[in-house]
Amino acid sequence: MKNTFLILFVIGLLFGCGNKELSHKETVTTYYKVFDSGDFEKLKTVIHDSITLISGDFLMPFDKDSFNEFYKWDSIFKPSYEILELVEDNDHLIATISQKNIRNAFLKNNPLKLNVRVSFTSSKITKLEELDYIDVNWKEWNQQKDSLVNWIKINHPKLDGFVNDLTMTGAKNYLKAIELYEGRE
Template sequence: MKSLLILFILLFSMGCSENKITNMQLVEKYYDGFQSSNFLQVKNIIDDSLTTVYGDYTTNFTKEKYYEQFKWDSVFKPDYKLISLKKSETAIMATVSISCSKFEFLKNNPMICNYEFQFKAGKITRIEELNCDNVNWDVWENQVNDLVHWVEINHPELDGFVHDLSLQGAQNYLKAIALYNARH
């Protein structure tokens, strides 16, 4: 009887350890969720509190607030390609190619960026953009400034789109790009 109990515990613990998802797999699932527009998949692998760092901008999200970011991002029809994953002692480094209509307008399509992912208790807790070596930030900034200036003069109803990270803000951003491109 005692050996049967030990055998059962051993088999149960082996089954549980085989089902444990690795941090590398979490990052793969994260980008797969964005690529397939499946927020439920993303929601299940991020922590209740997620921090993102992009340059000087640090943002803390709840899952609900991150869903707003997810919806904003999806408006631009992004195409995510995970190029590589590397494991460090405390994090996973991901190199990702992202193409979308916004980056195309900003003349930096695709963007290839490196990110550091950190984890706690099997969930993603922090994503930091380390660099985007192929991006020409001067061209990016000029395109944004030209668009914002043109919109202020010609379509003031869309003014503020560039800082509005809501679904409506992203839709206004796309509308501004379309109007700007059609002006000739």
């Protein structure tokens, strides 16, 4: 009987340790590391069943399947995320992020630095709200984007619309548009 109790205790201890809940900081750190690594299965462990991204006036609600499409879109640009700072703010976390990728490089703002308020439900991420950008040259960004969009519209109309297509195909078209635009002369 003693051995059975001891075995059950050890099994319970082992399984209990495996289910340790991550802190908010650990959850956010995992989230951004996973964006770098390309492991969506791991990402699913730190996001809630629904997640909302807020960027200015744009509200983008996702379930896990549709978020996987956004994740694929982001991955095409070969991102690299660095967490510069994590600050607890009541039930939220404010993350200062540096994001490098091919798209930001073309738009002349690489790395792109921003503050994001992260919200949680049951210790999983439910919302990421972009609060403000740090030292972003929006004039340069918009000039680059507008030049690219207008040139593609005239010279490669089949790719038109790439800038608003947040699917993997849209990201591939975005990269193709950049390649064509940069090779135009």
